[in-house]
Every structure is written in structure tokens, then in C-alpha cells.
Amino acid sequence: MKVALFATCLVDTVVPQVAMATARLLERLGHEVVVPPGQACCGQMHVNTGYRREAVPIVANHVRAFAGAEAVVAPSGSCVASIHHQQAMVLRRAGEDGLAAEAESLAERTYELSQFLVDVLGVTDVGAYYPHRVTYHPTCHSLRLLRVGDRPLQLLRAVRGLTLVELPDAESCCGFGGTFAVKNADTSTAMLTDKMANVLSTHAEVCTAGDASCLMHIGGGLSRLRSGTRTVHLAEILASTEDAVTPNQTTKPAVPA
Amino acid sequence: MTTAPERDLRTDVTPLAPGAPRSGTTFLGLPTAPRGVGHLRGDQSFPEAARTALRDGQLRANLGHATSTIRRKRANVVGEVPDWEQLRQAGKAVKTATMARLDEHLVELERQVTARGGVVHWARDADEANAIVTRLVQATGADEVVKVKSMATQEIGLNEALEDAGITAHETDLAELIVQLGDDKPSHILVPAIHKNRAEIREIFLRTMQGVDPELTDEPRRLAMAARKHLRERFLRARVAISGANFAVAETGTLAVVESEGNGRMCLTLPQTLITVMGIEKLVPTWRDLEVFLQLLPRSSTGERMNPYTSMWTGVTPGDGPQEFHLVLLDNGRTAVLADEVGREALHCIRCSACLNVCPVYERTGGHAYGSVYPGPIGAVLSPQLTGVEDNASLPYASSLCGACYDACPVAIDIPSILVHLRAEHVEAQEKVTPEAAAFRVLAKAMSNPRLWHLTQRVAGLGRFLARGKPTMPAALPPPVSGWTRSRDLPAPPKQTFTQAWAREHGGRR
């Protein structure tokens, strides 16, 4: 299958290894990966902060960039949720009905990574090897907007060498929330502290999730505490094999980039 | 013949009156809840109030304990109903249909209540409602009233208004009594004293209850007995009771109060005169509709299969219960909410408080940080709409949009979507360009033009020089980034973006 990769603005700019891992993984599974060069952002941050009118051209750019793609995959539950639940609404409100219809049909072809692997490709064992103790945080938008359920856990359970430990109170929000993390920094930090306490209680080396944004928040807190537990995106774990495992995925890609 | 082009309110950027709700079909200037009366506005923004509240370790412990207990109970009793989701959708459908013809149902309710011997009063806002109730109490000659726990009377500040007129209001709900005796404010819509623990309650009782046993312990039963003794005197003495209502049935004119303690029923049956203050959105068209809500409410609110007391009354019954019944129908901004096609869903709320109990923000900050009698997720969407969003502009942002509230809500109110909508209403109500708006506009330009975007990414990448070879950025960065770096490290940007790397690898310049 020919898969168009939507890196997302955050991953592309700040944690490129996550998108690279996604691409390597899909290629390893025998699919052709294309990266439409016109891509930028899904518009979520603008919409969720109140700039829904300003988001219109961003969404329009996204729809243009991926026009004609057979399937779009993004390593982010949150961005895919925005594509599914917000893009058409934002366009329609601005009177862009034609574009809204295009956005809707694009949304139907857009998948979060774990959903794409399990539902579309029908694989749970992607042939990965990752010899670490790992705990999984279900991010809110993948959990409640996309309903990815236990798909990420199915994928993780099939990874060779990986010890999966259950995260207590896993479903409670980590406190990221986009601009919430800055506008309500104190409350966000209070939520983060409880999340970190739960992560640390598992004695995992790695906390993983399907969203780079939440991981940047949790990982930023863990790093500030010098806790030694790091955050690694699900895609990086799934991309790892015996030939390409590096111990420090937060700073080096799991696969040679 | 030519006509002037009509303003398209969906796209027209001309600012409306500050705080006026704006959206598709809004007509201009529906009155919102007035300032200077009632409890819908705080004196601090949410982030400021939250900063203080978050430092209160006792509050955090009390709330964490209480909300996790009730969350567990709720999950259990909701889980055992096989058709919960259908029930929830039925609740939503009944509410949506009711709101669409609210005016007709209200007139029907008035007709039925009047026909059965009640008197209906219409109150445009808090001031009018307070004046009506005060006048009604004065007409009886009473100088004190007993009260059933009610959000509407808290919203309008009725107790204060009565006090100004020399009338003492006694709260009879146990938690509300604790709040009143402690000279405190409610912090939860169902358990107003959720922020207090047993030891604190004992201390309040010892300090404020006349004739209380000095040996009082913090055992829940002992505390309840002390309150019972305190209240019993007042029940027997009271000639006037004031209540809210959970539901009103338009077709029969029946009012309903749902409670756990029975204190409400004492108020509803013993006094001579009963005055009920009810928000206009609380009605259901038919008796059968109650079937849905009386299943949804107790499981969602207290985590019980059925609540201990459901009191219903229809007008007056000679020789049985209050012989004089007044119903005050309160707008106080509700019609303005109804006019907003996205925000109106907030009027479906049955005040079960499930959304508060599952909210990770509420659980940590408590209810007082919201500055309104309606805290938590529902408060964050209801208060700004009742007052006009500019009077409560920080509330729509008081959420990480995690969506737990939507999942828990028994009438499926999409609170996160309303929050996002209200954020936009706030942004669009600004007449001047704020620094934030300017930044978002520039970013929007960049993100909608690939060439500009790549340039922006390259500039952002220069941030790595600030990190001077370290994997993370310095912790002391200027605002607004400081909001992040105060508690979290920020990774240093990489040398090249993914799209750059990919394009290099695949031979293009990208």
C-alpha cells in the first residue's frame, strides 16, 4: 500500500526521529511511504486556543497537501482526532463547504498509527525487538476521541524483549492539553506530577504513548527531575529491531536517520 | 428595488457588545446575568485562583479522596446498566427536543401550575428573582426560612438578598449547612462541602452550633446526629420554605426534588408556604420523560441505583403540605445561552456532578478556583455563557480538553467542544489585537504556506544554539515559554527536520 505520512508540525520540527521511525516501520512492513512536501499542521492548536478563523487556511493547506492520498498515517492520536472531529467543522463555519467535504473524505482515509497497523494492515506483531521495561500512557485524544482502545498494547505485547508494566491510573490526563500547559501552567504541572508519580512507581525505564506532544510534556518533567525514566514514542519502539536498537531514543533515533 | 445586504453573523468580524454571545443565529444583545448580584463571577482569573488552591495540601487530599471514591461508585453502578448508552442518548434527545420548544413548554407549565393552585412568577434575572422571593416571604410575615439545597438560589445570591431584608435563611442540606456555618462557599454542585474532611466539619460544628455536645467526635454518625438536632428545631418552627427543582413536568405542573437526606422533604412538606426557584431549562414536557432522568441522575451523581428521596408536588393540596405555592421561573442569562447553537447544549445539564468528579483539573484545584457556584467542566461552559464570556474569560481555558467529562455526562453534553467554541467566542470578542493573537496569526500564515513554514522551522531550529550542545534548552526562558520551562525541560530542536531529512534521503531539495 502507498502510505502518505503526515509527520505533524511538532514531530517534524522537534522530534523528527518519531516520523522517521514511523516511515521505517511502514517500509519494513512492505509499504511504500511518501511524504507530501506541502504538509505543515492540522490546525488543532489554533482551533483549540480559540483561533478557529485563523485555522481555516492551515486546514486548507493540509487538505491540499494530502489531496489524492490513498491512506494517510500520523504518529499522533491528537492530530488525527482533530482531522476527524474539527477540520470539516472549522471549514464549514467559515462557509467553505466544498473544502469541508474534501476534508471529510480525507479524514476517512487518515489513521493514527496503531489503528492503521491493527485495523487496516491487520498486524499486531510488527517484528520489533526492544529489550526494555516499558509502561504505556493512553493519551486522552487517542483514548476518548479515536477510541484506539488496547491496540497500542496489543502491538507492545508482541514486541520481543519488551517487558510491559501496567501504569496505575493510566487513563487520567497527563496535564498537557496544548496551550493549557502554558496558560494554566500550575494546574498542568500538578497533573503532570501525579502522572510522573505513577510512571515512576512502575520502575519502567521507558514511558511510551502515541502522542509526541504528551510525551514531550511527561518527558520534560521526568527529565527536569533527573528521574532517569525517559519517554519514547510508540513508533520508535515498534521500529526497533535487533539491528537497530539504541538505548537513548530520546536524543538519538531508534533507527539510523 | 434593492435591500441592504444582511450581516452574516457567522463570518462578520464586527465586534458585538463586549461579552455578547455570537454565533450563527444569535440575535443581538440578549441579556446576560447582571453584575453585582449572585455568584457567577470570581474576583480572580482561574489560573491565579488555581495557583493558590494547588498549594493547599489538605484540599488536594480531601478532594482526591472524595472524587476517587465517588468515581469508583459511579463506574460500578453505570457499568451494570446494559443499555446505559441508549438511556444517555434518550436523555440527550429529550433535552434537545425540549429546548427547541422551551417557550411553549414554559407557558404550558405555567398554565398547569396555576390550574392546580400555584402562583407562577417570571424573573428576568437574579435581581428580579431575589426581589420576588423577598416580597413573598415578607408577605407571610416570617423573618426566617428553611432552604432545600438549590443551585439556582446560590446562583442568584438569594441568601444575601434575604439577609439584607432582615430574613434569615437556614440551609438544611447537610453539606450546605456545613458551608453556611463555616462562612464558606460551596465548591461542588452536589456536595458543597467536599473540600472539608470530618475533622474540619467537627471543628465547624463545635464552633458554631449552639448547644452542641462538647464531646462531639468526628464520627460521621455523630456529626449527622448533631446536624439533625440543630435542624429539627428549624424545621418545626419554619413557616416558609425555599427550594430549587430538579425537574418540572410541563403537562402536569409537577415539580420534583431528588435528594439523599430527607431534609429537603421536611422543607417541602412542613411549612405553610413553599417558594421554588427554578431555572427555565429544568422542565421536561411529559411525566414519562422523568423515567429517563430518574434513572440517569442518581447513578451519575451519588453512584446509587436509586436516590433515597424523590419528592414531587403539584400545586397545592388542601389540608396536606404547604397551602401556598409559588414557582419563580428564572432566566438570568439562560435565553442568551439558548440562542447560541453550540453553547446551548450546556442547558441540558441535570446537575449530577459526574463531570466534576472525573475532571482532572477540578480534582486538583477544587471548586472555588472557578469563582462561580458552577465549578468544574459544566461550570467552565455554563458560567461564561450566563455572564457573557468576557466576564469569565479564563474559564473556557480551564481544561486540558481530556474529554473525561463528555464520557461521564449522563446527557452526553459535548463539553470539550463547547469549551473550544467559547475560547473562539472570547478571541473573536477582542477589539484590539493581543500579542497572542498576533503570534497566532503569524503562525497561521506560516502554517498555510509550505515555503514560509519551512523557513519558520529553520528559524525555530536555531533555538538549538541556545542549548549550547545540551539535549535540552535552558530552564530560564522568557514568557510565554517560561510557563513551560518552569516545570518541564524543553528538548533542543534538532539540526534538521524530518521533512528535510527525508527530502535529502530521497534526492529532492524537499
Ligand code: SF4
Ligand atoms: S454537565 Fe453532564 S455530567 Fe456535568 S453536571 Fe451536568 S449532567 Fe452532570
